[in-house]
Amino acid sequence: MATPITGVRIRLAISATLAIIGAAAGLGPFLAIWWLAGKALAGPVTAAQVLQATLAAITALAAKSLLLSASTTISHSAAFTLLFRLRNEMVDGIAVLPRAVADRRGTPICAVS
Numbered sequence: 001m002a003t004p005i006t007g008v009r010i011r012l013a014i015s016a017t018l019a020i021i022g023a024a025a026g027l028g029p030f031l032a033i034w035w036l037a038g039k040a041l042a043g044p045v046t047a048a049q050v051l052q053a054t055l056a057a058i059t060a061l062a063a064k065s066l067l068l069s070a071s072t073t074i075s076h077s078a079a080f081t082l083l084f085r086l087r088n089e090m091v092d093g094i095a096v097l098p099r100a101v102a103d104r105r106g107t108p109i110c111a112v113s
Contacts (some may be wrong), residue, residue: 028060
């Protein structure tokens with residue numbers, strides 16, 4: 001019998017991997033500044049080098065946004081799939097209970113003290 005989490009684990013692993021890569025991409029702008037500072041310490045910086053560092057930083061920020069967005073989308077999809085499966089399992093379990101069990105126990109909403 002398959003558990004409710006079967007098939008969801010791989011999506012959660014993909015989501016975590018994308019989140020880690022996205023967080024690493026967030027270091028891109030800092031690395032671009034570090035690279036540019038190294039160039040500035042070695043001598044005069046050209047406009048092409050500044051443009052290269054700027055484009056690298058923008059690309060890294062865009063990659064970070066896309067990766068973290070994809071990670072969030074995948075993890076939410078997996079979470080709601082898991083909730084759906086758990087609720088269906090619960091309803092299936094309640095459906096096979098004898099009527100007397102439900103009558104004897106009542107429901108929390110209708111229970112009178």
